[in-house]
Amino acid sequence: MITLKEALTLNPGELDEFKQDLSAKIKASNLGAYIEQHTGEAINTYGSGVPVLIKDNIQVKGWSITSASKILQGYIAPYNATVIEKMTANGLAAFGRANMDQFAMGSSTETSFYGNTLNPHDPTKVPGGSSGGSAAAVAGGIAIAALGSDTGGSIRQPAAFCGCVGLKPTYGRVSRFGLGAYSSSLDQIGPITQTVEDAAILYDILSGHDPKDATSAKLAPDQTAKNLNPDRKLTIAVIENFLDQAGDEIKTATRNAIKALEDAGHTIIYKNFSNVEHHISTYYIIATAEASANLSRYDGVRYGFRKEEGNLKDMYFDTRGEGFGDEVKRRILLGSFVLSSGYYDAYYLKAQKVRHLIKDEYNKVFEEADLILMPVTPTTAFEFNSKSSPIEMYLSDIYTISLNLAGLPGISVPVGKDKAGLPIGMQLVAKAFNEQTLLDGAASAERILSL
């Protein structure tokens, strides 16, 4: 597949031909990365530029946008997300709906209403999630690039499982106007691409202040692509206890990458973070609390699916009971619990305090380092239906969630493969609004490891 950089040089005739070929390839593929592959519809398109696949929770005017849920069946987006407007103004076109975990709640894309997406490296393995369709399509050669959203790792983890590049920008750097809200203090839109340079190109286009998003930082669009410098020498802090807890093959591949970075002139230092299980707890309390509020809008009144067999209250209960999948219901119920009177202080307030401690931990390491390095995932892609409980699934996110809690930018880059041929990713983290350093470090790793 050509890169985004190359695609941006095609003339209109070449681009039309490319899109026809791409549509045929998507039709012939059995990955299930595009929702259109599940529903049998023609690929949704918007605009005439370079095609970029869009996660099914980002509004594209006139498209059915459903967060891969039953409850949003029948909903048609009445306007464009700001990121779609920006892409359209910069020669890119929304092209296809990417499969995902329902309402971005999941780590395997198995909670999608539409069905599974396969990992392009092994059809018995999950592509990761929640942006599993985005990553599988880019890695599987049926998308040049894709948009994902990342609340607790949903861009970086599938990028690692599929072997592509996934960037979660700083909280506030990219407008979320038009993104279906899951956890508003954590959600962020970002690119999933074949190369670090493509991630920089797409991120630059997406970034910048948006008056329609009150959490959007008052900064001009970034210009990381033209300033991308893989020769920059950086001080990189490896979180050693996180690395030690990862699976053996992840450990080996990451240690090899660290050695290569050191040989290339970067300074490596070693640090430890506190108990990773506290991150999981903090995340699941805050994310579910916010989700229980955000998802209250899906009530069968204004859009999507309605189940109506009694009075108004029955309609709410039945619409939401039938329209939401099990994982979504679990998270809404849990969010209602941690916010309810009698439990609020012990759970919700406690988690907000721990969030401070996590942010302080990052700040302390950044006093000495430009970047932080750790694994993306404890294992490579796992098999379908292999997680026996919700907690087991939650534990697959241990390395990615603390960034969202601290609002920091992070990137997943491929660093190798395990014995079975499944990709292994490495995660770099930078200070808030330091995407340039993040991308410079990632470009250096990409070049050194010649992937």
Add this chain to the structure above:
Amino acid sequence: MQINENLLEKLEKLSNLKVPDEKRSEIEQQLSDIVGFVENLSELNTDGVEATFSTVESGATLRDDVPAQNRAVGDDILSHAPKAADHFFIVPKIIE
């Protein structure tokens, strides 16, 4: 902390959703497990730590209070709503 039938009923009310009968005991067990897990935060001393939290250092940005309305968006939403008439959403009768 055990999530029992009483508590699940309370959470269903707060969440405005119904858990089907055949899933109740499974969901009670899963929620109990998750709540049990997140209780590990009680190991941490958070005395004196501020509870308010925002990742946006300067707080939310303010803008001028200028009224704006895009009627086409409203019309479009109504045209795809489950039930609508005369520019209103229709819901089941509330007063008998």
